[in-house]
Amino acid sequence: MIAAGQTLLVLPAGIPWVLAAVLALLDGRRRWVGLLAAAGLGASFASLVWLAFVVVREGPVEVVAGGWPEGVGISLRADPLGVTFALVSVGVVLVSLLYEIILGTRWRAFPPLVLLVAAGLNGLFLTGDAFNFYVFFEISMTASFILTSYREKDYQVRAAFIFAVVNLLGSVIFLIGIASLYSVTGSLDMQTIAERTDVLEPRSVIVIGATIFAAFFLKLGLFPFHFWLPEVYVGAHAPVAAILSGALANIGSYGLLRFGGGLLPRELEIGSVAVLVLGTASIIYGALQAISRHDTSEVMAYSSIGQVGYILLAVGLGGPVGYTAAVLYSVVNSLNKGVVFLAAGLRGQLVGGAFAVGAFSIAGVPPTAGFVGKIAIFKAAIASNSLPASLALLALVFLGGALSFLYSFQVYQRRFMKPTQGDPGKASPLAARVLVVALAALVVLLGLWPEPLVYLSEEAAAVLSGGSG
Amino acid sequence: MILSAALAVSVVFASGTFLLLQRDLVRVVVGIVLISNSAVLFIISAGLTRGAVPIYPLKGAGSVSDPLVQAMALTALVIGFGVAALLLAMVYRLYTAHRTVDTEEIADAEIREAETLERVGDPEREEVPEDEQDAGWQDRTQASERPAR
Numbered sequence: 001m002i003a004a005g006q007t008l009l010v011l012p013a014g015i016p017w018v019l020a021a022v023l024a025l026l027d028g029r030r031r032w033v034g035l036l037a038a039a040g041l042g043a044s045f046a047s048l049v050w051l052a053f054v055v056v057r058e059g060p061v062e063v064v065a066g067g068w069p070e071g072v073g074i075s076l077r078a079d080p081l082g083v084t085f086a087l088v089s090v091g092v093v094l095v096s097l098l099y100e101i102i103l104g105t106r107w108r109a110f111p112p113l114v115l116l117v118a119a120g121l122n123g124l125f126l127t128g129d130a131f132n133f134y135v136f137f138e139i140s141m142t143a144s145f146i147l148t149s150y151r152e153k154d155y156q157v158r159a160a161f162i163f164a165v166v167n168l169l170g171s172v173i174f175l176i177g178i179a180s181l182y183s184v185t186g187s188l189d190m191q192t193i194a195e196r197t198d199v200l201e202p203r204s205v206i207v208i209g210a211t212i213f214a215a216f217f218l219k220l221g222l223f224p225f226h227f228w229l230p231e232v233y234v235g236a237h238a239p240v241a242a243i244l245s246g247a248l249a250n251i252g253s254y255g256l257l258r259f260g261g262g263l264l265p266r267e268l269e270i271g272s273v274a275v276l277v278l279g280t281a282s283i284i285y286g287a288l289q290a291i292s293r294h295d296t297s298e299v300m301a302y303s304s305i306g307q308v309g310y311i312l313l314a315v316g317l318g319g320p321v322g323y324t325a326a327v328l329y330s331v332v333n334s335l336n337k338g339v340v341f342l343a344a345g346l347r348g349q350l351v352g353g354a355f356a357v358g359a360f361s362i363a364g365v366p367p368t369a370g371f372v373g374k375i376a377i378f379k380a381a382i383a384s385n386s387l388p389a390s391l392a393l394l395a396l397v398f399l400g401g402a403l404s405f406l407y408s409f410q411v412y413q414r415r416f417m418k419p420t421q422g423d424p425g426k427a428s429p430l431a432a433r434v435l436v437v438a439l440a441a442l443v444v445l446l447g448l449w450p451e452p453l454v455y456l457s458e459e460a461a462a463v464l465s466g467g468s469g
Numbered sequence: 470m471i472l473s474a475a476l477a478v479s480v481v482f483a484s485g486t487f488l489l490l491q492r493d494l495v496r497v498v499v500g501i502v503l504i505s506n507s508a509v510l511f512i513i514s515a516g517l518t519r520g521a522v523p524i525y526p527l528k529g530a531g532s533v534s535d536p537l538v539q540a541m542a543l544t545a546l547v548i549g550f551g552v553a554a555l556l557l558a559m560v561y562r563l564y565t566a567h568r569t570v571d572t573e574e575i576a577d578a579e580i581r582e583a584e585t586l587e588r589v590g591d592p593e594r595e596e597v598p599e600d601e602q603d604a605g606w607q608d609r610t611q612a613s614e615r616p617a618r
Contacts, residue, residue: 131541138548145555154566155579161494161559168501168552169489172508175545179508179538183515188537 006063008054009076011047012086013122013136015040020115028111034101037111041094041118048090048122052083056459062128075189077128080459081262081327085254086125088331092246092338093118095439096239099342102432107150114243116143121247125254130178130263131188134171137251141167144248147240148232159235166228167219174215180208181263194263202266209267212259213275220252220308223282233301238345241297245304246338253311253330260315261323261464268318275316280396282309287403291410296344299411300337303362306404307333310373313393314380321383323461324454325376331453332373335443336361342436344415348427352416354440359408361443364401369446372453374401474514481507494560494570498553505549512542 019040026033055061055078064073097114105111120140124133145167149160182188184205185196197205214225221229233241260268268275286306293299311333314326339358343351361370374397381393427433446453481503488500516538521528523536564570567578 131544135544135548138552142548142552142555145552149559149562152562154563154575154582157559157562157566158575158579161556161563164552164556164559165489165497165501168556169504172505175505175508176511179512179515179541182538182541 006061008047008051009061009063009078009126012044012051012090012126013119015044015047016115016122017119020112020119023112023115024109026108028108029105031101034097034105034111037115038094038097038101041090041097041115044118044122045087045090045094048083048087051078052080052087052456055080055083056456060463074132075128076126077190078126079463080456081254081257081461081463082125084327084331084456084460085250086122088334089121089125089247089250090118092334093121093243095338095435096242096246096342099242099345099432099435100239102429102435107152109146110150113143113147116140117147117243117247121251124251128190129188130181130190130193133190133255133258134175134178137174138171140248140251141171144240144244147243148236150237150240153235156235156237159232162228163232170215170218173211173218177208177212177215180211184208190258190263197264198266202270205264206267206270209260209264209271212264213256213268213271216252216255216259217278217312219255220249220311221305222278222308222312223285223305224278226282226285226305229305230298230301233304233341234295234297238297238341241300242338242341245300245341246334249304249308249337250330250334253308253315253326256312256315257323257326257464261318265318265464268315272316272318275312276393279309279312279316282306282312283396283400284309284403287400287407290407291403294414296411296415297341299407300340300344303404303407304337306400307337307362310377310397310400313397314377317380317384317393319380319383320458320461320465322380323464324457325373325380327457327460328376328453329373331457332361332369332443332446335439335446336370339436339440339443342439346428346432346436348433350433350437351428352412354433354436355416356412357440357443359412360405361447363405363408365405367444367447369443369450369453371447372450376454376457470517471514474510474517478507478510478514481510492572494563494572494575495557498556498560501556502549502553505545505552509542509545509549512538512545 019037023033023037028034028037051061060077060079062070062075062077064070064075066073068074093114097111100110100114117140120136120138120143123136123139127133127136145160145164148163149157178188181193181197184200185193187193187196218225233245236244283306286302286304286309290299290302290306293302307329311326311329314322314329316322317325336358339354340362343355343358357368361368364370364374377397378394381390381397384390384393485500485503485507488496488503491497491500516535518532518534520532520534523533527533560570563575567575569575569578
């Protein structure tokens, strides 16, 4: 069983990686090439589901590359936290790929690039090595830089350039953080780093923590680091925007949880006030900007800034409850953003309904999954130690919810309820609409029956607060 | 030694940041290259230890210098190199479309194009995919012809 688990660990990143190398030689505009890519990604997703079962039942799976002894070789490690993030990210990427195949791929490199994004994401979620994390992170980021320029309209290339430059800066800062961690602890293995930072004086590590957190804030597009995000999300094509905000943004929240909660818990605690302030600023700034915008994708871009604020709030609150809320909210937010961005690119019947589900899930209206996410944040806020702090946080979450309800409804009204002038345009293919509706149905289903998601999030949070913390 | 390494890293990083803030896109790319190289320098200086060459079989009984930083630096260099090539390709793509690498001039050109599009009255073209199923190539050829116009 252990051997089977170890093989399983290589599959989620291995399948899309190899397939991407093969498909790069073929013309991705052909339908069968696209479908082959989707099949590979589906296999990767299936192996992740299996891996998730193994991990939840039997505990973390670990394999050290090249048969080196543990602590010397580069290790791959699957625990509930990584598997949860990998599942939701690959799910969103898979739906986005299928969506683009149905609408007709217009770029030969599209399917292999999407596969590379998925391979990089799986790799970084399932690695136990800090430098390996950086390498996989660069694989998926570089592929997404190119994806942003998909269709090669001038403004898309410019958006991709901005995206690439800003995120490279973030990567360099992150790399400097990793190098300093190595220099301080003498190891790149995440578990060893966690053990050794525990005995170090927190003040000596706080600067390292700050550089690493800053890199992830940039990646998430939090308030003072958000300046690149609207232009990129608005410029990107619908499925690419869904991949960016539904899958790639998870790197930021996962990184915060893994490096903040797992590797540098005491430094995160010292900086928790700053984290909470940044989260608050993001929620309010994102919501207010979203209300003032008109274009659907622009509203949703600013909404992303606000939504990651909630994740940050949960991370800043910390503890098992806070981390559970952060994981849960990241998963829900990915699904919401996937639904909304994909639905915004379509027209015809059913699309409005799917968009409404996504938009109201962002606002946290029951019975959508967003409601479960908001409840988790509530719980985390109530669990906070001081009464004024938890009251202030509760008020903030209410205010943020009300504001997001406002912009969600505004954008829905503008996009789907206004009478169409003249030619309403052709309806999108039925298959694409059904796909988006299915994703929306999943959002409702997770809202009605949230136990599996809550269980998985709690398991994931237990990794941080119990295992290596 | 530590001081000189720190000085080198900071000077390279600062010049990279200066270039990054320029309006010329080529300078921005050079800035990014410099900044990523400052990170490489930082990695190397983070592992500056005196010792024997870490090649097996080991000579002498003393401590061995750290080989891992070299591997990390090499990986970071390769990634930086690849991404720099990608960025230059994007700049070239923008250059063929607008005949300039100045951010503000490109933005102006884009606003002008958006205005012409509005006058033609076809803003919805983006959202009707069936009409341009195979337009990828056409788009590209149009784009490369545009400057000649």
